[in-house]
Amino acid sequence: xxxxxxxxxxxxxxxTDFYAIRGVNLEIDxxxxxxxxxxxxxxxxxxxxxxxxxxxxxxxxxxxxxxxxDGVDTRECPPHILSQKAGMVFQNPDNQLFALSVxxxxxxxxxxxxxxxxxxxxxxxxALKLLGIEELRKxxxxxxxxxxxxxxxxxxxxxxxxKILLLDEPTSSLDPVSAKNLxxxxxxxxxxxxxxxxxxEHRLTHLIPHADKLAIMDGGxxxxxxxxxxxxxxxxxxYGISIPRVVEVAREMRRIGxxxxxxxxxxxxxxxxxxxxxxxx
Amino acid sequence: xxxxxxxxxxxxxxxxxxxGIDLEIRDGEIVAIMGENGAGKTTLxxxxxxxxxxxxxxxxxDGVDTRNVTVASxSKKVGIVFQNPDDMFFSESVWExxxxxxxxxxxxxxxxxxxxxxxxxxxxxxxYADKSPFTLSGGEKKRLALAIVLAWSPDIIALxxxxxxxxxxxxxxxxxxxxxxxxxxKTVIISSHDVEFIxxxxxxxxxxxxxxxxxxxxxxxxxxxxxxxxxxxxxxxQLITLSKRLxxxxxxxxxxxxRELAAEIMTRFRR
Numbered sequence: 001x002x003x004x005x006x007x008x009x010x011x012x013x014x015x016t017d018f019y020a021i022r023g024v025n026l027e028i029d030x031x032x033x034x035x036x037x038x039x040x041x042x043x044x045x046x047x048x049x050x051x052x053x054x055x056x057x058x059x060x061x062x063x064x065x066x067x068x069x070d071g072v073d074t075r076e077c078p079p080h081i082l083s084q085k086a087g088m089v090f091q092n093p094d095n096q097l098f099a100l101s102v103x104x105x106x107x108x109x110x111x112x113x114x115x116x117x118x119x120x121x122x123x124x125x126x127a128l129k130l131l132g133i134e135e136l137r138k139x140x141x142x143x144x145x146x147x148x149x150x151x152x153x154x155x156x157x158x159x160x161x162x163k164i165l166l167l168d169e170p171t172s173s174l175d176p177v178s179a180k181n182l183x184x185x186x187x188x189x190x191x192x193x194x195x196x197x198x199x200x201e202h203r204l205t206h207l208i209p210h211a212d213k214l215a216i217m218d219g220g221x222x223x224x225x226x227x228x229x230x231x232x233x234x235x236x237x238x239y240g241i242s243i244p245r246v247v248e249v250a251r252e253m254r255r256i257g258x259x260x261x262x263x264x265x266x267x268x269x270x271x272x273x274x275x276x277x278x279x280x281x
Numbered sequence: 282x283x284x285x286x287x288x289x290x291x292x293x294x295x296x297x298x299x300x301g302i303d304l305e306i307r308d309g310e311i312v313a314i315m316g317e318n319g320a321g322k323t324t325l326x327x328x329x330x331x332x333x334x335x336x337x338x339x340x341x342x343d344g345v346d347t348r349n350v351t352v353a354s355x356s357k358k359v360g361i362v363f364q365n366p367d368d369m370f371f372s373e374s375v376w377e378x379x380x381x382x383x384x385x386x387x388x389x390x391x392x393x394x395x396x397x398x399x400x401x402x403x404x405x406x407x408x409y410a411d412k413s414p415f416t417l418s419g420g421e422k423k424r425l426a427l428a429i430v431l432a433w434s435p436d437i438i439a440l441x442x443x444x445x446x447x448x449x450x451x452x453x454x455x456x457x458x459x460x461x462x463x464x465x466x467k468t469v470i471i472s473s474h475d476v477e478f479i480x481x482x483x484x485x486x487x488x489x490x491x492x493x494x495x496x497x498x499x500x501x502x503x504x505x506x507x508x509x510x511x512x513x514x515x516x517x518x519q520l521i522t523l524s525k526r527l528x529x530x531x532x533x534x535x536x537x538x539x540r541e542l543a544a545e546i547m548t549r550f551r552r
Contacts, residue, residue: 039448040420091446146318172446175317175474177514202448205477205519240448245477245519245539252543261550269523276530276546 003163003196004028004051004086009065010220011046011055020046021220024065028198028213030163033190035207035228036200038217039240044200047217048166050074051198053082070163083109086164087157091172093149096156097141102133105141106156113160127155130193131185147178151185158189165189167199180206205244208232209268216241232265246272282308283329283437283468287338290324290492298324300492302338306470308436311463313479313500314472316489317514322472323364325489326439329470330359342437357386360430364442366422370414375406375425378414379432386433400432405454420451427458438462439470444478452478480504480518480536488513501536 010022021043028034036044049055053074056063067074070085090096099105106127110120128134131151136144141152150170157165167186171179187210189195201207208214214228216239223239224231232247246266253261261279266272283306290299298321306312314322327333328340331347340347342358363369372378379400383393401407404424409417414425423443430438440459444452459469459482473479479486479500486503488496490513496503503509504521520542525534530549537545 039450040446041418169446173318173442175514176476176516177511178318180516202446203477237449240450242449242452242477246523248539249520249523249543249546252540253547256544257547257550269519269526272523273526276527279550280530 001030002027003030003070004198005066005068006047006050007066007068009047009050009067010063011050011059012062013046014060016061019062019220021050021217022064024220024222026215026222026225028196030196031190031194032212033187033197033210034199034213034215035204035211036198036215036217037202037204037239037241038223042217042240043220044217045168046220048088048168048198048200051164052086052088052166053077053079054088080113083157083162084113084160085162086166087160087162088166088168089150089153089157089170091169093146093153096153097149100140101137102128102139102141102144102152102155103137105152106159109156110159123159123161127159130158130189131155145178147174147182150174150182154185158195162195164196164198167197169200169202171201171203179203183207202240202242204242208244209271228267229264232267244268282306282341282343284341285325285328285338286341288328288335288340289337290328290333291336292324298492299328299335302492302494304487304494304497306468308468309463309466311459311469311482311484312471313482313484313486314470314489315474315476315479315486315503315513315515317474320489320513321492322489323441324492326361326441326470326472329437329439330355330361332361353385356382356435357433358435359437359439360433360435361439362423362426362430362441362443364445366426367415369426369429370422373413374411375401375414375417376410378425379429382429382433396432396434400428403431403458404428419446420448423447424451424454427455431458431462435467437468437470439472441472442474443471444473444475456481474515476504476510476515476518480520481538483536488515504536505534 006024006026009024010019012019038044050067057079097105099108103124106124107120110123128137131154133151171182183206190197208228211228214231215222216224218239232243246269250265262275266275285302285304288299288302291297316322331352334348370378372381376397379397380393383396404427406424406428443455462469483500486500487494496509504517507517510517520537524532524537532545
């Protein structure tokens with residue numbers, strides 16, 4: 001089932017004279033893991049804002065086309081209802097956290113929904129466990145590391161029980177180990193809990209081997225939307241994407257050798273080594 | 282020449298951010314300060330132009346103790362590009378923003394005009410000269426912050442986490458800028474945890490953890506030591522990890538550029 005349907009979508013922010021995105025068509029299946037890439041200013045953030053209803057409900061401008069999230073037209077559905085279908089995590093977790101404890105932060109939107117106390121407690125518990133941050137529950141969000149803060153931000157979004165998780169460059173300010181931990185947690189949400197994931201990132205190394213689809217945007221449009229193995233066979237560097245280094249090496253091997261000992265472009269060190277060993281056999 | 286001598290720094294809230302830093306950076310070096318979030322990288326950079334002064338020990342810039350001079354006088358020698366450029370903008374246009382420091386240094390209008398033009402052309406900002414800095418995108422703001430420092434051409438340029446939020450094209454541009462500045466004899470200091478970017482640059486690496494220098498060496502030496510990197514919340518560049526697993530075709534672990542590694546592998550296949 002297509003949980004996200006975008007038809008001829010365009011948006012021009014009020015006060016600007018160009019469309020940030022235009023002619024965007026996109027269909028995503030429930031449970032898919034989609035990575036959104038492209039250079040700065042290509043429209044990634046605007047597209048994500050359209051998917052959780054921040055556009056057109058919060059940002060003013062000219063909206064065209066249609067976005068259906070789990071069958072609901074975003075123009076006809078208020079953001080607080082949409083956030084129970086598609087939750088969004090931003091680049092800077094500080095903008096999303098404000099309460100005195102991690103628990104209170106996660107509970108806050110649930111209290112706003114007017115849920116019964118037990119339900120809130122259960123959901124907070126569930127979200128803490130999902131991200132493996134039970135031990136942080138009593139801590140103040142502001143004394144946590146950047147990576148821990150981002151996990152709390154995700155937990156507070158997940159407590160709304162959305163089917164879709166949208167993430168806008170969530171690891172960009174994290175050091176490599178924290179970034180990888182966060183990505184592992186996001187992959188786990190997809191694999192074990194069936195969440196549909198749409199994540200925009202510049203650093204693709206740890207993400208791309210797990211992606212079902214890669215979407216590349218340029219100039220407000222989606223240029224590619226396919227299995228990353230198929231896309232990365234082509235030269236997509238001009239779209240400002242930092243492809244994994246193993247892909248660069250494999251492509252270069254093919255260039256100088258005419259052919260490569262791989263059937264598929266390897267997306268990780270593991271795949272590269274097993275491809276090479278297979279060819280030597 | 283930059284010298285840190287047993288430098289300690291404690292923030293007013295009691296957090297000890299630098300805990301005995303001894304470090305010497307010679308003229309014309311490129312040095313990457315690496316380490317996890319909170320290791321003390323930014324605090325160290327803020328000591329270069331006297332924005333922060335040591336609580337203990339001292340920092341010498343070309344022999345001058347930073348405690349004895351003003352930030353303004355050090356700024357002529359040391360330019361810092363901060364992680365969040367919004368904090369430094371206040372002019373009405375990109376052009377004015379770049380010109381501001383130059384006028385403060387007392388250059389005459391003709392020199393100011395020439396330098397501003399060079400800097401904004403070089404950073405691909407010519408089309409934005411009349412726009413307000415606050416209307417720029419994140420990546421453009423970062424380029425503006427760098428243009429401002431390039432315009433007054435200090436001997437020492439420090440970049441605080443310059444690759445955060447930058448796409449590949451911007452990173453390549455940044456790499457070129459750093460190499461160009463270095464070829465002009467400038468000292469470039471970069472704080473970063475972007476291992477792939479630093480792997481392309483191959484500078485000297487100073488590794489920090491909890492306010493201390495835990496390692497200091499060339500990029501290859503540091504990146505080959507996975508245990509050390511992980512203790513600082515860093516991971517090796519992907520091609521180090523790959524080269525370590527290619528011993529079965531006789532390839533030694535090294536910090537290869539992608540093309541070189543591809544060529545190495547292919548020669549073994551042709552045999």
